[in-house]
Amino acid sequence: MFGKKRVAVIGAGMTLFRRTLKETGKELAWEASKMALDQAGLELKDIDSVVMGTAPDAFDGVHMKGEYLADGSGAYRKPYSRVFVGGGTGVFAVDAGWWHIASGQFDTCLVVAEEKMSSCYPHPAYAFTTIFDPIYARPLGVTLIWIFALEMHRYMHVHGIKKEEIALVSVKNKGNALDHPCAQLAAKITVEDVLNSEVLCYPVQRLDISPTSDGAAALVLASEDVAKKVTDNPVWIDGVGWSIDSTYWTNRDLYYPRYVQSAAQMAYKMAGIKNPPKEIDVAEVYDPFDYKELHHMEGLMLARKGQAPKLTADGVTQRDGDLPINPSGGLLGVGNPIAAAGTMKCCEIFWQLRGEAGKRQVKGDPRTGLAQAWGDLMQYGSVVIMRS
Amino acid sequence: MATEKILDVRRMTHWPGHMEADYIYTLGIAGERFFREIKENGRISGAKCKQCGQIFVPARLYCEKCFDKLTEWVDIGTKGRVYTFTVAYVDIKGEKLEEPIIYALIKFDGTVGGLVHKLGEVALCDLRVGLPVEAVFKPQPDRTANINDIKYFKPAK
Numbered sequence: 001m002f003g004k005k006r007v008a009v010i011g012a013g014m015t016l017f018r019r020t021l022k023e024t025g026k027e028l029a030w031e032a033s034k035m036a037l038d039q040a041g042l043e044l045k046d047i048d049s050v051v052m053g054t055a056p057d058a059f060d061g062v063h064m065k066g067e068y069l070a071d072g073s074g075a076y077r078k079p080y081s082r083v084f085v086g087g088g089t090g091v092f093a094v095d096a097g098w099w100h101i102a103s104g105q106f107d108t109c110l111v112v113a114e115e116k117m118s119s120c121y122p123h124p125a126y127a128f129t130t131i132f133d134p135i136y137a138r139p140l141g142v143t144l145i146w147i148f149a150l151e152m153h154r155y156m157h158v159h160g161i162k163k164e165e166i167a168l169v170s171v172k173n174k175g176n177a178l179d180h181p182c183a184q185l186a187a188k189i190t191v192e193d194v195l196n197s198e199v200l201c202y203p204v205q206r207l208d209i210s211p212t213s214d215g216a217a218a219l220v221l222a223s224e225d226v227a228k229k230v231t232d233n234p235v236w237i238d239g240v241g242w243s244i245d246s247t248y249w250t251n252r253d254l255y256y257p258r259y260v261q262s263a264a265q266m267a268y269k270m271a272g273i274k275n276p277p278k279e280i281d282v283a284e285v286y287d288p289f290d291y292k293e294l295h296h297m298e299g300l301m302l303a304r305k306g307q308a309p310k311l312t313a314d315g316v317t318q319r320d321g322d323l324p325i326n327p328s329g330g331l332l333g334v335g336n337p338i339a340a341a342g343t344m345k346c347c348e349i350f351w352q353l354r355g356e357a358g359k360r361q362v363k364g365d366p367r368t369g370l371a372q373a374w375g376d377l378m379q380y381g382s383v384v385i386m387r388s
Numbered sequence: 389m390a391t392e393k394i395l396d397v398r399r400m401t402h403w404p405g406h407m408e409a410d411y412i413y414t415l416g417i418a419g420e421r422f423f424r425e426i427k428e429n430g431r432i433s434g435a436k437c438k439q440c441g442q443i444f445v446p447a448r449l450y451c452e453k454c455f456d457k458l459t460e461w462v463d464i465g466t467k468g469r470v471y472t473f474t475v476a477y478v479d480i481k482g483e484k485l486e487e488p489i490i491y492a493l494i495k496f497d498g499t500v501g502g503l504v505h506k507l508g509e510v511a512l513c514d515l516r517v518g519l520p521v522e523a524v525f526k527p528q529p530d531r532t533a534n535i536n537d538i539k540y541f542k543p544a545k
Contacts, residue, residue: 140535
């Protein structure tokens, strides 16, 4: 066993994901936290520690978001910290919650992630322009989309992948989201719709990208002792992993996400997983862009290099396929309030493993699930593996 | 079609705010020398690590793998190859550009890293991964020691 104590997930909650929500960031954090506590059957007084995950301050426009969001996160007079690894935050916050309990220091931990991107007006994409190196990149007018476009193009070039193969991911995820009550961009679309959408930065088109969103998501974690008292069906966190590649994205293998592979290897080793495609029953793979789902499936070793498009075309990754990927609808369908989107993925795996995913429930009786996120300057991987 | 229903935040009761902060960034120890070489000599520099032998472009103060100080600077020439490229149709604010801009990651043989820059003097139909390119510098008197002292990279002869 890794850590002093085994760690369970006993409750999950999330808000609607929308382009613009009326609630403040604090109110969103509170809503998700309260829902997770209610599902766990606990009250705030039962919570020993709180981990908050939220991405750049520039989105909410409050230049110390962790402090600002503390009350909505249930942190009042408790051990509290904010973690932040960019887009990887939502899964990393769960990893951090794990060590709070696994260390033996706490019996319960509320993990909550929030993002209110609509505050950044007129468009939150502008807040991304200051994440890049101020000397070597920003004077060129760097934008988030063209950086992704460079990576997507390299991935396509190395493996000879066509845009229509990648578009299938967007079609699948937006379709899956039709069954998610919180989804922002659920839709029945076709490959042609994606290929005919506006070209932003070749090869990236409008429908290849997830939206910007407001939203929050939360999980309640507990030690084995507490979990067994309050629930008959805890879901165990059996693997955690996180890793960063070179800070210079010019130094990375753009066609292959090694940072995800490193994080996955750490988590697989801990969970005793030797053959990921056989042993993982359902996965929530980080998909802010459609190609990233494929890219990350390969990094997670759920598909061989360059083979994720074929699995997608063959229907393997559909909700009723052999390896369902993003049954929630993912970031492309449910929405992308950065940190909250990663935690939403962990919530989905929890609900799937408990058989509580309703119309989104994958076939069979999934026992092992994985959630992954990706962040910082596109080189950070975070992974969590859960078992029922 | 999954087109987003944009709900303008100004339609809700709100208070407009602003996070004002301006910055001056120093180029750093390695950056100052790297850009001085570009400005004064039209040279692109790498720095070689004595431990792992790799040459990092742009030149840096230390090796991120070995953590050694990099003291050996190398002139890597002005020619490289397009590793990947994109054609941007929207600007930093998401607004349509009048003319698309081609951006590429340019790698230099025998080195690690590379430069992100614009491509010029090339037709869209002639773009390809692997295209040999060379730096086009501003005239020396106009250079001010920054990345835009290189105007763009163009196909190499």
